[in-house]
Amino acid sequence: MADESDSGSVHSNLSEQNADKKAPYNNCLRFYALYSFYPNRSNKHGNTTPDAKPNEDECNFSLSIAATNLSASAETDLRRCLANKLSKGSYMPGSGNFLSLGISSSEDISNSAVCYYNVLSCEPIEIENNGEPEYKQFVVCFVSFSDSSLDLFRFELDTYCKGITKLLDAESSVLVSDPTSQQLSQIDTNLKDYLDSWHQTVLEYLTRCVKRLNKNIHYLIFSSLLDAQLIITGATPQEEEDINKFVQCCSIAPLVEQLRPELDDNLVDIRNQPIIKLNLDKDSVTFDTNGNIPSQFCRLAGEHLLTIESQNITKLRDSLESVKLAFIHNLNKVKRFLKQAEIDHYALYRSYLYLRKCGSGELLIRYVKIDATSETLSVLKTLEEFIQKQGHSLQ
Template sequence: MNSVGENNIVETAETDAISISQALYFCCSDANGEKDLQLISSALTSDRETQLRQFLLRRLRKGAVYKGTGSCSGLDFSIGEGCSTPAVCFYILLPCSPKKRDIVQESEENNGRDTIICLLSDSETTLDTFQVELTQFCESIAHRIPKEGSCPTSVEEELKEWYGACILYTVRVVRALGPEGLAYLLLMARQDRPLEMSPEVDAQLCADVQRLATGCGVARLLANKRLSYPEGEYSQGKGLVFERTPLGPYPLSPKVPSGWRIGSRIAEWGKRLAAAGSSGVSEHSRARRVKKVLEAFRLETIKDMNALKRLLKQSETDHYCLYRACIFLRQSGNSHVLLEHAKMEGGSSMDVIRVLEDYFSTHGNQATEGTYG
């Protein structure tokens, strides 16, 4: 079952390259009750795999590895031959694929076999920036490893593709959409609406676009709950579909419903994303730059929400602050989503929120960055 191979070298669009690797272990307890690791597969050389195993065992036996929570740590060795750059490792402890649960089985399954997945790269790739993507990828891997028996070969093969799936996907999406498509993608994410892909778009690109949209959505950042929209809204031409465009400057373009428009703020974010993913630097550097722009986009959403909450609280006793809240929402281009999340959080400002909702439902929002009919 154990296999030791060569490290992977990822060539970028330019001349530089980085070294990546991966390792997969079963985590169990030895005869003394101490944590032990059984190697499933590794792309490291035997001496480096031994160093990695010792590092993981020290962490496990100190109780410093928490199930379901990934961590990034620098290691004392490099991955590539002749490379002096120390490696960085993302590792996570996850339960193997559970059986169908019921109340009787739950206690037994909680004590079942676990797995540790390790993803390694050169330190300049900054894996900690992509921890959400790495965690989601590892969860999908662990879910297909049975609690008993050997690990499927297909899982080991998929694990080798972790770098392209978790990091370079950002560059592929930027290359496929361009500034305008990215602006519409960000608008969909900010308004917390699902998007659709036309059937001719290949499965890999569909998954890439959906992953990027999920990563910059507001639900995970604010109330951690999706907003609800009227049933059947998407069937009435209110949704956004990305289509394949063989004759256009970019592989995908948005099919925009009537009444939609992109305002200056969201258009600028689309341009910033496109610039971050443009040529001139290595692919892993472009991916890191795209991720930084996305983080800034999410941070702006959080700042808008915090500013609105302050204005709502002040508006309970100050009518001028109510006017300021109204102007702020109109300029944000995101009034519906911000007000909905404010309602989800509850508090004493519900009367103020209802006044603002009544105003926007009556007068509309001429400053929105995207409208739906």
């Protein structure tokens, strides 16, 4: 029989989060820094890496501040940590990395911070230095003292950095080649504004969605797990962008795409996307699910999300990640029961009980069909016919 601790396991996976002590969240705890980066410039040519010793020639790059809203001491600490990482050469341009920092944002703020950094490959800038070519790149850093799970936003951060690359390509000629002469005023205002608003775009869409949809937020979770085509009307461009990001962060589509190459042409393909319509106006939120009923699993997930302080980005994202993990756990368990049911009738009964208790039976069946063998499909057909005769809902 299905373990009740697994059934509709959103609460069981997330309940401990509410016990955590709440802390203030505000924009002053999030910062940025932009550096010009010469990967092949040695110390003797003016390496400005803060932890390099005067007589060292081993370090083969230069790292110089171009723009930041960190204090001078905090920026120096950040650059020292960053230089240690870059000196090991363990980075891939365009792909973000994370590091923990021991710096302070102010006298009364804890010095525990998380930093995302990315080496940006802009249009090549070749500079002659004593007859030797040097190739200039940039390194962008986003620092947060309040978001401990910043790594959960890797995709969003990498995407956001593509916008920085475009701005840098347009403004690269503004920054002179000599790092010692670079001034913050030389950075284009649009680029500064873009860097300064990173947290609003990358992180705070979760807060805005929860506030805007409120008790209807479970419909977005359901739309994502259903892999539905969401048609949005009446929304502002900002609202539509936020909602699409929310749906994407709840999606388990990457798992589905990994399974698709293994599909047999004779097997069932569920990617005939259902359509869900969302209409927003000033005072109301309306969903038209076209007969698709949100599952209990999604309703519980939405209810839990509303218990979290809306400004607590880390808890919101952790909650959504736990929803995905719980759903995948349920999916794997159903697959295991159905596989056993090919030779064991009691396992078929356990499958039936589990699908009824987990709160997301209809959704799970859709995903089971993606990579099921012909034997499993036969078992599942028998199970679906039994459920239909019993008149039970798996929602």
